[in-house]
Amino acid sequence: MRSMINALLGYKSSIRKSLLLFFVLFALIPTIIITFIYSYFSTSYISKVTMELGVLMIDRVGSELESFFSTITRVGDIAAGNQRIQESLRVHYHDNIGDRYSKDIENDSELYFANYLQPEILGLNVLGDNGNEFKSHNRTFINQDHTKRYWYRKIRENDGYVWFPPHIGQYANISAGETVISCGRPVVDKATGAVTGVVLIDVREDVLRDIVSTQLGGSGYILILDERDNVIYSPFGLTGSLVNLSEIRGKNHRETMVTSIRMEGSSFPLEEKFITAFREIPQMGWKLMGVIPVRSVNRWNNFLTVLISLVFLVIISMAFYAAVSLSNKVTSPIRKLSLAMKQIEKGDLNVSLPEEGYEEVVELTESFNRMISEIQLLLQKIYEEHGKLRKAELKTLQAQINPHFLYNTLDSILWLNRDGMKDEVQTLVESLTAFFRIGISRGKDIITLREELEHVENYLKIQSIRYADKFDYSIEVDENLLDYRIPKLVLQPLVENAIYHGVKLVHRKGHIGITAETRNDTWKIFVTDTGKGMTPQTLEQLNCYLKGKTDVELNIFGVGNVNERLQIICGADAGLVYESEEERGTTVAVTLSRIERFREE
Numbered sequence: 001m002r003s004m005i006n007a008l009l010g011y012k013s014s015i016r017k018s019l020l021l022f023f024v025l026f027a028l029i030p031t032i033i034i035t036f037i038y039s040y041f042s043t044s045y046i047s048k049v050t051m052e053l054g055v056l057m058i059d060r061v062g063s064e065l066e067s068f069f070s071t072i073t074r075v076g077d078i079a080a081g082n083q084r085i086q087e088s089l090r091v092h093y094h095d096n097i098g099d100r101y102s103k104d105i106e107n108d109s110e111l112y113f114a115n116y117l118q119p120e121i122l123g124l125n126v127l128g129d130n131g132n133e134f135k136s137h138n139r140t141f142i143n144q145d146h147t148k149r150y151w152y153r154k155i156r157e158n159d160g161y162v163w164f165p166p167h168i169g170q171y172a173n174i175s176a177g178e179t180v181i182s183c184g185r186p187v188v189d190k191a192t193g194a195v196t197g198v199v200l201i202d203v204r205e206d207v208l209r210d211i212v213s214t215q216l217g218g219s220g221y222i223l224i225l226d227e228r229d230n231v232i233y234s235p236f237g238l239t240g241s242l243v244n245l246s247e248i249r250g251k252n253h254r255e256t257m258v259t260s261i262r263m264e265g266s267s268f269p270l271e272e273k274f275i276t277a278f279r280e281i282p283q284m285g286w287k288l289m290g291v292i293p294v295r296s297v298n299r300w301n302n303f304l305t306v307l308i309s310l311v312f313l314v315i316i317s318m319a320f321y322a323a324v325s326l327s328n329k330v331t332s333p334i335r336k337l338s339l340a341m342k343q344i345e346k347g348d349l350n351v352s353l354p355e356e357g358y359e360e361v362v363e364l365t366e367s368f369n370r371m372i373s374e375i376q377l378l379l380q381k382i383y384e385e386h387g388k389l390r391k392a393e394l395k396t397l398q399a400q401i402n403p404h405f406l407y408n409t410l411d412s413i414l415w416l417n418r419d420g421m422k423d424e425v426q427t428l429v430e431s432l433t434a435f436f437r438i439g440i441s442r443g444k445d446i447i448t449l450r451e452e453l454e455h456v457e458n459y460l461k462i463q464s465i466r467y468a469d470k471f472d473y474s475i476e477v478d479e480n481l482l483d484y485r486i487p488k489l490v491l492q493p494l495v496e497n498a499i500y501h502g503v504k505l506v507h508r509k510g511h512i513g514i515t516a517e518t519r520n521d522t523w524k525i526f527v528t529d530t531g532k533g534m535t536p537q538t539l540e541q542l543n544c545y546l547k548g549k550t551d552v553e554l555n556i557f558g559v560g561n562v563n564e565r566l567q568i569i570c571g572a573d574a575g576l577v578y579e580s581e582e583e584r585g586t587t588v589a590v591t592l593s594r595i596e597r598f599r600e601e
Contacts, residue, residue, distance in 0.1 A: 030314070053220075053292065054220075054275060054276070054277030054290045054292055055277050057222075057277075057290060058222070058277045058278070058279045058288050058290045059279060061211060061212060061222055061279075061288060062279040062281060062288050064211045065208075065211055065212075065281055065284075065288070066281060066283065068120075068207060068211065069163075069183075069281075069283060069284060070283070071117075071118055072118065072121070072183060072201055072203060073161055073183070073185075073283070075113075075114050075117055075118055075121065075124060075201065076124070076161070076183070076184070076185050076199045076201050077185075078113070079110075079111055079114070079124055079126055079199050080126075080185060080186075080187045080188070080199045081190070082107075082110050082111075083190075084106065084107060084110055085107050085110060085111075085126055085134060085187075086187070086189055086190060086191075086196070088103050088107055088128070088132055088134070089126075089128040089129070089130060089132060089187060089189070089196040089197045090130075090189065090191075090196065091103075091130065091132075092130050092131075100132070103132070104132070104133070104134060107126070107132075107134040108134055108135055108136070110134070111124050111126065111134055111135060111136035112136055113136075114136040114201075115136055115137065120203055120204050120206075120207045121136070121201060121202070121203055122137070122139075122170065122175070122178075122180055122202040122203065122204055123135060123136065123137050123139055123170055123172075123173050123200075123201070123202040124136035124137070124199070124200075124201050125141075125172050125173065125199070125200040125201075125202075126187065126197060126198075126199055126200075127146045127147075127152065127172060127197050127198050127200060128187070128196055128197035129147060129156075129195075129196055129197055130196070130197075131147075132197070133146070133172075135173070137173075139170070139173040139174060139175060140173065140174045141172055141173055141174075142172060142173060142174055146172055149171065151164065151171050151182070151184070151200070152198055152200075155184035155185065155186060155198040155199075155200065156186050156195055156197075156198050158185070158186065159186075160185060161183050161184065161185045161283070161284075162183060162184055162185070163181070163182075163183045163284045163285065163286070164181065164182040164183065165181070165226065165232040165233070166179050166180070166181050166205045166208070166232065166233055167179065167180065167181075167182070168180075170182070170202045171200060171202070172200055173202070178204070178205070179205040180202045180203060180204060180205055181202070181203045181204075181205055181207075181208060182200060182201065182202050182203070183200075183201050183203075183284075184198050184199055184200045184201065185198065185199050186198055186199075187199060205233075208224070208233055209233075209235070212224065212233060212235065212288075213235055220290065220291055220292035220293065221234065221235050221290075221291055222235070222288055222289065222290050222291070223288070223289040223291060224286055224287075224288060224289075225242065225286065225287050225288075225289055226285065226286055227285050227286075228241065229241055229242045230242075232286060242289075275291075275292045275293075276289055276290060276291055276292075277289075277290040277292075278290075336353060337353065337364070337365075337368060340353055340368070344372070349372055349375060349376055349379075351372055352369055352372070353365045353368060353369060355369075413425055413428050413429065413432075424465055427461060427465065428461075428462055428465055431458040431459075431461040431462050432458070432462060435455060435458040435459055435462065444488070445487060445488065445569070446485050446486070446487060446488070446569070447485070447486065447487075447488045448482065448483055448484065448485060448486070449477070449481055449482050449483070449484050449485075449486050449516070449525075450482040450483065451488070452486050452488060452490065452491055453475055453477060453482070453491070453514070455488070455489075455491070455492060456475070456491045456492050456495055456514065457475060459492050459495060459496070460473045460495060460512065463499055467499070467504065469509055470503060470504060470509065470510065471499070471503040471504075471509060471510040471511060471512055471529075472509070472510075472511055472512075473511065473512040473513065473514075474511070474512075474513045474514070475513075475514045476513070476514070476515050477514065477515065477516045477525075478516065478517075481516050481518065481523065484523065484592075486525075486592060487565055487566060487569045487570070489562075490525075490562055490565070490566065490590060491514065491525065491527065491590070493558040493559065493561070493562050494527045494559070494562065494576075494588050494590070495512060495514075495527060496558070497558065497559065497588075498512050498527060498528075498529035498531065498586065499512070499529075501531070501532065502529040502530075502531025502532055502533070502585065502586055503529055503530065503531040503532075504531070505531060505532040506530075506531055506532055506583075510529060510530045510531050510585075511529070511530045512527070512528070512529045512530075513526075513527075513528045513529075514526070514527055514528075515528075521593065522573070522591055522592065522593050523591075523592055524589050524590060524591050524592070525589075525590040525592070526587055526588070526589055526590070527587070527588050527590070528585065528586070528587040529585050529586055529587075530584070530585040531585055531586065532582075532583065533580045533581050533582040533583055533584050533585055533586055534578070534580040534582065534586060535582060538580075539578060539579075539580045542559070542578050543577060543578055545560065546559070546560070546563045546575060546576050546577070546578075559576065562576065563575050563576045566590070566591075566592065570592050570593050571593050573591065573593045574591055574592050574593050575591060576588055576589070576590060576591075577589045577591070
């Protein structure tokens with residue numbers, strides 16, 4: 001065998017020719033045979049079994065879900081069209097508790113049919129804009145204004161049924177903390193055509209689990225996804241968003257395909273190959289996704305594994321023999337590469353190998369040198385990406401900024417109400433509502449300056465009522481700047497400091513002013529107060545801390561938090577700078593770079 005190989009290769013030969021000959025003799029031909037066998041047996045079998053199994057099971061589960069939830073919607077339609085209930089939703093009982101209680105009992109009995117028609121319904125509720133509350137069960141309503149809850153508004157503003165994914169506890173009733181699925185529809189008055197309330201139905205999640213618990217192919221399972229590919233339900237508690245399903249949008253729901261399932265930010269599980277089948281549930285806006293691992297339906301896998309293992313043992317033996325024949329010709333350059341790799345393992349990237357030897361070795365050396373250069377560039381990129389990683393801390397930082405004055409504000413509302421000052425109570429409640437609405441900002445981290453100033457003004461309205469004649473305020477900002485974007489919750493902590501550490505500490509009426517200006521590629525917002533001010537030592541320590549010195553002993557968590565968020569979002573040039581004079585007041589300048597106009601996408 002050795003003499004035959006030497007005769008074929010000749011005395012002088014390139015590594016490329018040698019490897020090519022060995023590859024053809026001992027690798028290529030067996031690999032072609034193995035590939036053919038594997039493709040023939042596995043591909044046809046997997047395609048047939050998974051196509052039939054996946055589509056049939058998904059169709060069956062989808063039909064059961066549609067049938068069950070159609071029953072639920074019929075119950076809701078009956079309740080919404082009930083004549084007595086519609087008449088009660090037109091009436092405002094005000095303080096006539098007796099009439100209202102009598103109507104509650106009468107209309108509750110109108111809804112008892114739900115307990116018998118569909119036992120899986122935990123609760124059928126009819127909630128009116130006039131405050132009336134009717135139910136089909138004996139669970140007490142939660143003491144709240146339902147009309148202000150997000151689910152009530154969402155149902156009322158919709159033409160048909162709105163479905164909510166599984167959640168713990170009922171929206172309108174005091175419950176034992178069980179997991180339920182809720183749906184609802186608006187109640188349309190048959191006489192006037194106006195929406196007078198909503199129907200809210202709570203269903204046990206166990207129903208969903210019982211229907212979806214069907215297994216596909218032994219280890220397969222079914223997921224329920226919403227319109228954004230978020231997992232609403234899975235039999236093993238999987239949550240999150242599936243991020244690689246865009247290729248199925250718009251395709252026929254009966255198609256199946258092999259794909260890798262990945263959760264947002266990670267792989268699930270191990271990028272294994274899956275066969276998936278989909279079916280839409282139009283009435284709910286959800287879709288079923290059947291997931292079958294390829295390995296679970298490939299019954300030829302064991303046979304092919306044994307066969308492939310035997311063939312590869314032969315290939316490895318042949319390759320080892322070939323490697324021994326070539327080792328003397330490649331030992332020297334490979335040893336140099338090995339030594340260079342050990343040097344890299346020790347952390348020394350200042351390695352450059354001379355490009356010499358065989359043609360193939362020269363190409364390998366060039367690739368090695370390019371690899372070192374790319375590693376160095378990659379390390380630099382990692383350092384740059386580290387700065388982006390800090391942005392992930394933003395939500396944690398924002399979560400620490402909570403309006404701790406809520407208790408005092410509510411207490412003020414209570415006392416104003418007792419004194420009969422209804423206008424002030426209305427102003428406080430409206431300002432407090434707007435304050436929290438803008439503070440939440442639908443989960444957005446960046447808002448317009450207009451929204452931020454509205455947020456601060458609501459805060460100032462609340463505080464000016466609480467502290468009466470202690471201070472007044474003004475906001476003077478150019479209209480052209482109101483559409484610029486700014487991280488939310490930047491100005492409110494600064495205004496709060498101006499009140500509690502400024503105007504509140506002086507025996508005269510103070511003033512708080514907010515202005516803004518643009519300079520070149522940056523813009524600034526100024527918060528000024530005529531309060532207590534700071535000593536030069538305190539002012540110096542504060543500005544040093546804001547510039548990054550960590551050895552300053554000051555209790556300035558709020559200010560430091562604002563400064564850090566500005567630098568995370570807007571860059572190192574952004575931040576806070578204070579100017580102050582004792583007994584005269586303080587000014588804080590908020591610098592923001594990267595001027596951008598706010599655009600609604």
